[in-house]
Amino acid sequence: MRIVIMGAPGSGKGTQAALIVKEMGLDHISTGDLLRAAVAEGSELGLRAKEVMDRGELVSDEIVLGLLEQRLQKGGGAGFILDGYPRNIAQAEALDALLERLGQPVDEALQIDVDEEQVVERIAKRAALEGRSDDTEETVRNRLKVYAEQTAPVVDFYARKGILSRVLGEGSIEEVFQRIRGVLQIQSES
Ligand code: B4P
DSSP: OEEEEEESTTSSHHHHHHHHHHHHOOEEEEHHHHHHHHHHHTOHHHHHHHHHHHHTOOOOHHHHHHHHHHHHHTOOSSOEEEESOOOSHHHHHHHHHHHHHHTOOOOEEEEEEOOHHHHHHHHHHHHHHHOOTTOSHHHHHHHHHHIIIIIHHHHHHHHHHTOEEEEEOOSOHHHHHHHHHHHHHHHHHO
16 A cells, blocks of 8 residues: 655654554655655755755755655565655655656545644654754744645645545544544545
8 A cells, every 4th residue: 555644744644654654564754754864874965955954944856856766666565655745746746757657656645634733832842852953943833834835735636636534633642543544444445
């Protein structure tokens, strides 16, 4: 199965993607993790990406698509869950074209909905625990603005394709996961 998981920063998409992967044996591909790995390597690409991420903006489509294409080629046969990609309509169209070329179209797009104030609260907690440099309150507010302007339209893109499911991301991590399980089982039985 090939799944795209979407939601605002702090909606729990990375958290839920990890649980889905454990249950379904999929490959977890997070563009945020790919970018953070490039930053940690200290490559020129990583340094350019860090500057953009620390402002809460989106890294260029060309850089992210290049990283994604390399990563997809390493994947196994059971399918994958894409976490954090696509983040704008251009990325959604590029992904469609890439997966069509690979003969591996997306089967399911999952949108996790969470209220904005809860998201800010969750990220403040993560900032205290992990100290990620893009988790400051100012950057998070900008990430949310970028999300509303550029990423929210991607939800309609998948709705038009008829493969979108929306899940409420509020409550405990386990409660959200149970909702997602329900959605994925209903889809796989129909
Ligand atoms: P990401 O790594 O995708 O960061 P994120 O949006 O914050 O999501 P993440 O998966 O980390 O957090 P989650 O919601 O699971 O992106 C970071 C940056 O990289 C972007 O701003 C951008 O600059 C760049 N980037 C990434 N992809 C890109 C692309 N395609 N194109 C261009 N640029 C790109 O969890 C957040 C916190 O909430 C966690 O601490 C978690 O423990 C907690 N949480 C989760 N579920 C909860 C629940 N139910 N209750 C309470 N807390 C919960």
